[in-house]
Amino acid sequence: MRRPARTWLGTLLAASTLVALAGCTGGAQEDACDTSTANVIECAPEQRGDPIKAAGELLDGDRYDLNQDRGQVVVVNFWGSWCAPCVAEAKDLEATYQATKANGVRFIGVNVQDMREKAIAFERGRVTYPSLFDPASRVALAFDPPPNSTPATIILDREGRIAVVLRKPVRQDGLQPLVERVAAESPPVAGPR
Template identity: 45%
Template structure:
């Protein structure tokens, strides 16, 4: 049974997942983190159109162990958040759509954190100073992992983000309940988080 799609376009769920993620990594390669982004520009990455996929509980995939270093230097284990709904956003300071969606993500976080929802960013193929400047500029108050080499992103290969930006909503068991490929908005993300939060 295929996952219910909100968009008419179709994307692979299992077959080709690793290929899609490898395409993302290759598409974002360029000069690498030292240059502040792929070839130092905003236009050399795989972009998405905001398509949403929701997965029924029986179809959800558990993630491999996700660990990493936070931008502030602390350590992070996704397993520590089990039992909570978690929103994972993949972003970079060089990505124009990421700048556009940042206020919406913070807005959803502000509205849902009192209900036990956690947010974590994954800063992809970036330089740490640029990423930290991005967080200051957009007043991002939830933590992000520094993923200059893409290893953290690879841990999500069962349901790959496939684009920068992308957002995953994880249920209380740590499984991917919804995926947004491309930039999101408050009106798109907030109901998705609310729906997963309401699950028993």
């Protein structure tokens, strides 16, 4: 009798896990976009949802709100100092930022599940753009489709809507063309830097 009970319990746990994971893979907005490439979601302008509303405290203690960069393309990178792929992609993120910022592109990091001191030390000498300090990973909840991984990079169009989600480490040769394509959709709007 014990064996069937274990089998039943194992089946129930497996089914519960599949349901939970399915609920975390994305939402209605993700279903509307092109997910033909592994770990990359691209949303055409007519497929994009509402502007993302997210704000928080930067690593230096200042406040940041995505609304302040409306009119700019914003590249949001979710990272942690404990994440080896994040270390590997930092140079490529910075190079892409430097190559595209004159075209009205802004980069913002979101440091997750980390200690402030480690995050600040990680950024020093690696990137020049700011990062939100989000140890509880709450900022990701504002995004649909969600990042769902660390690292993850999301490109927002000039209206603040998700254009591209990359759920993998990035390299400049893959990221920069995507950023430039979204930046070319409409001219930059003068705004705060």
